Amino acid sequence: MPNKDQLMAVGQSCSEYEREQVQAVRSCESCQNWAGETKMCKLDIFMEQLTNLDQT
Numbered sequence: 001m002p003n004k005d006q007l008m009a010v011g012q013s014c015s016e017y018e019r020e021q022v023q024a025v026r027s028c029e030s031c032q033n034w035a036g037e038t039k040m041c042k043l044d045i046f047m048e049q050l051t052n053l054d055q056t
Helices: 004-013 046-053
Strands: none
Touching: 004 046
């Protein structure tokens, strides 16, 4: 399971991010695509997005 820093970093840069609530902090945890008992992205792009952050 990803940590809070990873969730925030990916949420900030993800092009598929869809906010659940207006005042929510931008993070995977506040995205409509983040759900399920496994607490992972429904679009199955979290790891790809995280890996892309490491490339400079």
